[in-house]
Structure formats: C-alpha cells, structure tokens
Amino acid sequence: MQEPPYHKSMELTERHPNRPGFRPLYQQVRELFLSRISSGAWRPAESLPSEQSLAAELGVSQGTVRKALDSLAADNLVERRQGKGTFVSQHTQESAKFRFFKLYHSTGEHALPMCKDAKAKRRRATANERAILNLASRADVFSIERTRFINDKPTLRELIAVPAALFPNLDLHQPIPNTLYTLYQSEYGVSIVGAIEKLRAVEANKEDARALKKSPGAPVLEVERIALDLDNRPVELRLSRFCTEGMHYLVELK
Amino acid sequence: MQEPPYHKSMELTERHPNRPGFRPLYQQVRELFLSRISSGAWRPAESLPSEQSLAAELGVSQGTVRKALDSLAADNLVERRQGKGTFVSQHTQESAKFRFFKLYHSTGEHALPMCKDAKAKRRRATANERAILNLASRADVFSIERTRFINDKPTLRELIAVPAALFPNLDLHQPIPNTLYTLYQSEYGVSIVGAIEKLRAVEANKEDARALKKSPGAPVLEVERIALDLDNRPVELRLSRFCTEGMHYLVELK
DNA sequence: GAGTGGTCTAGACCACGCA
DNA sequence: GCGTGGTCTAGACCACTCT
Numbered sequence: 001m002q003e004p005p006y007h008k009s010m011e012l013t014e015r016h017p018n019r020p021g022f023r024p025l026y027q028q029v030r031e032l033f034l035s036r037i038s039s040g041a042w043r044p045a046e047s048l049p050s051e052q053s054l055a056a057e058l059g060v061s062q063g064t065v066r067k068a069l070d071s072l073a074a075d076n077l078v079e080r081r082q083g084k085g086t087f088v089s090q091h092t093q094e095s096a097k098f099r100f101f102k103l104y105h106s107t108g109e110h111a112l113p114m115c116k117d118a119k120a121k122r123r124r125a126t127a128n129e130r131a132i133l134n135l136a137s138r139a140d141v142f143s144i145e146r147t148r149f150i151n152d153k154p155t156l157r158e159l160i161a162v163p164a165a166l167f168p169n170l171d172l173h174q175p176i177p178n179t180l181y182t183l184y185q186s187e188y189g190v191s192i193v194g195a196i197e198k199l200r201a202v203e204a205n206k207e208d209a210r211a212l213k214k215s216p217g218a219p220v221l222e223v224e225r226i227a228l229d230l231d232n233r234p235v236e237l238r239l240s241r242f243c244t245e246g247m248h249y250l251v252e253l254k
Numbered sequence: 255m256q257e258p259p260y261h262k263s264m265e266l267t268e269r270h271p272n273r274p275g276f277r278p279l280y281q282q283v284r285e286l287f288l289s290r291i292s293s294g295a296w297r298p299a300e301s302l303p304s305e306q307s308l309a310a311e312l313g314v315s316q317g318t319v320r321k322a323l324d325s326l327a328a329d330n331l332v333e334r335r336q337g338k339g340t341f342v343s344q345h346t347q348e349s350a351k352f353r354f355f356k357l358y359h360s361t362g363e364h365a366l367p368m369c370k371d372a373k374a375k376r377r378r379a380t381a382n383e384r385a386i387l388n389l390a391s392r393a394d395v396f397s398i399e400r401t402r403f404i405n406d407k408p409t410l411r412e413l414i415a416v417p418a419a420l421f422p423n424l425d426l427h428q429p430i431p432n433t434l435y436t437l438y439q440s441e442y443g444v445s446i447v448g449a450i451e452k453l454r455a456v457e458a459n460k461e462d463a464r465a466l467k468k469s470p471g472a473p474v475l476e477v478e479r480i481a482l483d484l485d486n487r488p489v490e491l492r493l494s495r496f497c498t499e500g501m502h503y504l505v506e507l508k
Numbered sequence: 509g510a511g512t513g514g515t516c517t518a519g520a521c522c523a524c525g526c527a
Numbered sequence: 528g529c530g531t532g533g534t535c536t537a538g539a540c541c542a543c544t545c546t
Binding site for chain 2: 530
Binding site: 075076099100102104193194195196197198199200201202203217219220221222224243244247248249250251252253254 | 330354356450451452454456457474497502504505506508
C-alpha cells in the first residue's frame with residue numbers, strides 16, 4: 001500500500017476519516033481561498049496563482065485545487081479564462097446590473113435605470129434596520145433615498161440603508177453613482193455576492209405617488225432586498241417600489 | 255505515445271479536436287442520458303445503472319460518466335445517494351412545492367396552498383396561449399380555473415392552460431389534485447423541470463375580488479408562469495393572482 | 509514556445525446502505 | 528461483505544492566449 005501524500009503542509013485539518021469535524025479536502029481548500037478573497041489578500045480582478053502552484057503550495061493534487069476553484073466559479077466568486085488564468089470576480093457596471101436587477105420591459109429588453117443626483121445621509125438605524133443588518137443599538141446607518149429613471153420616466157423609488165461602520169464617509173461621495181455595488185467594492189472592499197428579495201404588491205403611498213407621478217393607491221411592486229457579502233453577512237437593506245406598467249420582474253426557476 | 259481508448263463504441267461523435275461540431279465527451283454523455291430520461295427509457299424514481307457499468311457500456315472512463323451525472327444532478331434531473339445509486343428525479347408533493355411555490359408567510363414559514371374541487375375544461379387556445387405554448391392555430395387546451403386556500407382563507411387565484419394534445423383526457427381526472435406537476439409526471443410522463451415567471455403588481459379585477467374577498471382595485475401580485483419540460487419546451491401557462499398581506503414572494507439571487 | 513485552464517483516463521481508498 | 532457513489536491522486540494531452 002502506498003502512502004498517500006495527503007496535504008503534508010498547511011492549516012488544513014488532518015484527514016482522518018471517521019473523525020467528527022471531517023470535511024473533504026477540496027472544501028477546506030475552497031474555504032481557504034474564500035478567506036483570501038474575503039480578507040483582501042486576493043483582490044477583485046487580480047489573477048490567482050496557477051492551479052499547479054496552488055497545488056504545490058498546499059501539498060494537494062491539482063485535481064483537488066481544480067474542484068475548489070470550480071466550485072468558487074459556480075458561485076460567481078472567481079472567473080476562469082482558458083489560456084489566461086483564474087481571476088477574482090469584479091463587479092462591473094454590466095455584471096452587477098444583470099445579476100441583481102431583474103426588471104424587464106414587456107418586450108423582453110432589460111431595463112436600465114439611471115438616477116439623478118442623490119445624497120447619502122447619516123442617521124440612527126431604526127429597530128428594523130438593526131435587526132436585519134445585525135447592528136448594535138444606537139448604531140448609525142447611511143441612508144439613501146432616490147428615484148431612478150427608465151427612458152427618462154421616473155419609474156423606481158429606492159430607500160437604501162447601509163451600516164455606517166462598514167462604509168465610513170459614504171456621504172462624501174457626491175453624487176452617489178448609479179451602480180452602488182461597484183462603489184462598495186472599489187472603495188470599501190465589500191463585495192455583494194448574493195441577495196434575498198421579498199416581493200409584495202402594495203398601494204403607492206403619497207411619496208411614491210409624487211415621485212412616480214401616479215395617484216396614491218395605485219398598485220406598486222415592493223421589493224425588500226437584503227444584500228449579502230462574501231461572508232454571507234447582510235450589509236445592505238434596500239426597499240424598492242415601482243409600477244409594473246409595460247414591465248415585469250423576471251424570475252427563472254430551476 | 256499510448257493509444258487512448260476514447261469511446262470505442264456508441265453514437266458519440268468522433269473525438270477529433272479542431273473539427274467543427276466538437277463537443278466534450280462528458281457533454282455528449284450528458285445529452286445521451288438526458289434523452290434516455292426524456293424518452294422514458296429511464297423513468298422517474300428508477301435507479302440508473304452504476305457508474306462503472308455505464309462507463310463500460312459507452313467505452314469511456316468512470317470519471318467522464320461521473321462528470322455527466324454530476325451535471326445532471328446539479329440541474330435536479332437525477333438524484334445521487336451515496337451507497338445506493340443514482341435515481342431519476344421524481345416530483346413528490348414536497349419537492350414540487352418547494353421548488354416552484356415561492357410564497358411565504360411573513361414569519362418565514364412556507365405557505366401551503368390547498369384547493370377545493372376544480373375542473374379542467376377543453377377549449378380552443380387563445381392567440382396568446384398559442385404563441386407562448388407553441389401551438390398550431392385551432393389547437394385545443396385544457397383550462398383550469400381555481401382558487402386556492404391558505405389556512406382556509408381564499409388567497410390565490412389561478413388560471414392554467416396546457417396543450418390538450420400533451421395531456422389527453424385531462425378532464426377525466428376528477429378532482430384535479432392539489433399538486434398538478436405530480437399528475438403531469440405520473441400520468442403523462444411530462445416532467446416539469448424549470449419555469450420562467452414574470453411578476454407584476456396589478457389591481458384586482460371583479461373576479462379576483464369576489465374569489466379573494468377583497469375589493470376591486472386592491473393591489474395583487476400577478477405571476478405569469480411558463481413551465482418547461484425536460485426538453486425545455488413550454489408545456490403549461492399559469493396566471494396566478496394573490497394578495498400579499500402578511501405574505502411575500504421570496505427570491506434568492508446568487 | 510511557454511504557460512494557463514479544460515478534458516480524459518486510471519486506479520486507490522473512503523463513506524454509506526443494505527443484506 | 529459487497530456494491531454504490533464520493534474523494535483524492537497522478538499523468539497525458541488538448542485548447543486557448545500571449546510573447
């Protein structure tokens with residue numbers, strides 16, 4: 001029987017099967033890589049070392065590294081390009097929009113919202129925001145209230161709250177860019193990699209009606225989004241309301 | 255140089271790289287397996303031959319068969335159980351509900367709709383139904399109109415249309431079961447494996463209002479679902495309308 | 509041509525389920 | 528104890544990108 005050279009090095013846990021806490025090697029490798037991204041050791045758009053060198057570094061086979069990287073790629077955390085290398089995913093204007101903005105025209109065209117100037121304001125977090133964003137009592141948030149336009153028509157009203165501790169001096173960025181997630185990532189190292197959205201049909205209130213030029217009581221689609229970072233922590237709470245005339249929110253179920 | 259024993263048998267295309275029409279072996283194997291499920295050669299809940307025997311049959315390595323099966327498992331088309339085997343996925347009451355029914359109570363609990371008796375009626379397809387379901391002019395559909403109850407409260411109104419040609423004598427199934435997709439699969443060999451949903455906030459019309467015990471004009475969430483079978487063909491069109499008081503439609507973005 | 513990821517193979521051993 | 532899928536390794540060759 002040959003002695004398998006199971007990960008002679010590194011902080012990977014001993015691979016003694018039948019022990020509690022045992023996890024497959026490739027999962028441990030995945031988590032190690034994830035922590036390197038999360039900590040900023042590997043930064044967005046940077047290329048990773050090659051599979052061969054990572055395998056050598058960790059004392060595992062290339063196949064195990066590959067399985068870990070494939071799993072990260074499946075979650076959109078890294079991007080693989082044949083012949084070039086593996087890269088930490090970066091939010092571009094395009095990619096962020098398509099992944100998290102599900103509003104489409106009835107024609108099937110993807111809707112592209114723009115926003116005029118909006119300002120971030122610092123204030124105490126509400127009880128609801130503290131509960132959802134996991135904040136201490138008396139914590140502050142930055143709050144952004146804005147109306148976004150599609151084809152120059154006011155279509156979408158957004159109320160956004162993010163922890164002030166995570167995004168220091170967010171109010172100094174004037175004007176707030178159209179695609180917030182690229183700002184979170186480039187300026188604060190916070191990558192939004194997932195979200196949970198709760199949808200409801202509600203009546204437009206007075207502010208909605210004024211901003212969207214509808215009458216109060218008109219049906220609007222309300223989307224409550226909780227955005228999650230690499231460590232699955234909730235880092236943004238966003239309430240959107242919009243009319244769906246000539247539009248729809250698209251969901252693909254698989 | 256050794257002569258690799260690349261798939262000596264089978265209908266797999268010759269593996270000569272740099273030729274147009276070249277596809278990785280594991281993708282060809284996946285498609286072969288998919289066609290066996292789609293054609294009914296492998297039926298829901300049945301166990302597949304072991305990886306070893308499939309590899310031997312096709313003249314490929316076990317690793318290639320594994321990669322094909324893993325990809326089918328990722329799409330919920332087969333289910334793998336360590337120590338037991340690989341099985342064609344079957345819609346149970348439970349699995350079908352959780353995959354395609356996204357309505358939750360505000361508490362986070364999954365909502366469980368029930369329906370009292372409903373009947374399927376045969377009629378000419380509308381122009382819209384023909385367009386979406388890809389039907390010839392003058393084709394028939396079975397149409398189901400029903401109201402579903404959550405905690406004995408009328409909550410959800412559904413208008414369903416399916417091609418009559420695909421589901422002969424659907425109207426003879428009385429009463430229509432609560433979970434239609436299990437019926438489609440067990441009685442007609444049609445497996446629903448995906449869906450596209452378009453969501454809009456609209457005003458309740460008179461029928462909605464009467465069925466849901468709301469006033470006309472109340473905001474309701476409208477969901478237009480196109481359900482797809484194994485071959486990605488649209489086989490059901492379903493329009494749902496419901497109030498979202500104390501409830502929400504849940505979407506997870508990744 | 510060198511270096512990267514992508515495909516394919518072969519074989520060892522582990523974990524699980526069942527008889 | 529046997530058969531199944533799951534993990535891990537090792538090595539060959541292909542496809543793509545850049546120099």
